[in-house]
Amino acid sequence: MTHPESQPMPRDRAWALPPLARRVLLLAPPLALAAxxxxxxxxxxxxxxxxxxATWFAAFHAIQLVLVGFVALSVLLLADSFGRASAWxxxxxVGVFLVFFSAYDTVAGIGTGLAMRSARNLSAVQQEGxxxxxxxxxxxxxxxALSIIGTAGWxxxxxxxxxxxxxxxxxxxxxxxxxxxxxxxxxxxxxxxxTIAFGCFFVGALLHEFRAAGPAIRSRGAQGLxxxxxxxxxxxxxxxxxA
Numbered sequence: 301m302t303h304p305e306s307q308p309m310p311r312d313r314a315w316a317l318p319p320l321a322r323r324v325l326l327l328a329p330p331l332a333l334a335a336x337x338x339x340x341x342x343x344x345x346x347x348x349x350x351x352x353x354a355t356w357f358a359a360f361h362a363i364q365l366v367l368v369g370f371v372a373l374s375v376l377l378l379a380d381s382f383g384r385a386s387a388w389x390x391x392x393x394v395g396v397f398l399v400f401f402s403a404y405d406t407v408a409g410i411g412t413g414l415a416m417r418s419a420r421n422l423s424a425v426q427q428e429g430x431x432x433x434x435x436x437x438x439x440x441x442x443x444x445a446l447s448i449i450g451t452a453g454w455x456x457x458x459x460x461x462x463x464x465x466x467x468x469x470x471x472x473x474x475x476x477x478x479x480x481x482x483x484x485x486x487x488x489x490x491x492x493x494x495t496i497a498f499g500c501f502f503v504g505a506l507l508h509e510f511r512a513a514g515p516a517i518r519s520r521g522a523q524g525l526x527x528x529x530x531x532x533x534x535x536x537x538x539x540x541x542x543a
Contacts, residue, residue: 462482
């Protein structure tokens, strides 16, 4: 019986990228986003507290918006290594995550921060009026539906990869981490759930890369050893024989 870690990886990759560039695009975005969520601003729900944090609130979500796009690319690259980048479930899940989560991030994050930053120059009554408008944007409400739909896209895309990894014989720790990455984002993207979700995806993808690189490393090692033995044999043949 073939051990799961020795099974060949799918070869039908849709994207041909240099190995280093591919690994950077696969691993760096989820790691960076997991770290960023640790410092996610969570001010008190008052007009003054939100105005004090408004600049960082808007800047944080602008950075997060960029990283979300790169994380979507990371999901596609991991799916590509399983031969699933062109699968409809992958495209649908990643597309929904990218469009709806980014829309929520723009309105509830960047929009809220910029609105409350502009309110600093208004009267106290006007500041409260602006706060009353934006305070429910990041919370439960019509705009929060964008986050729910976007998160559902993440669950579909990453959860399907966990199932594919299991069916293709990946080690248990690999597909379990991908499954946890899909589930933990249901708790929200700020720390701790967002950090755990994107961190699990990073570790799962890292384990997958180690497993995929194993056969190539062993093959290069065997080739190097064979060449060394060939050189030694040629050296012995070139030496004059003793009488």
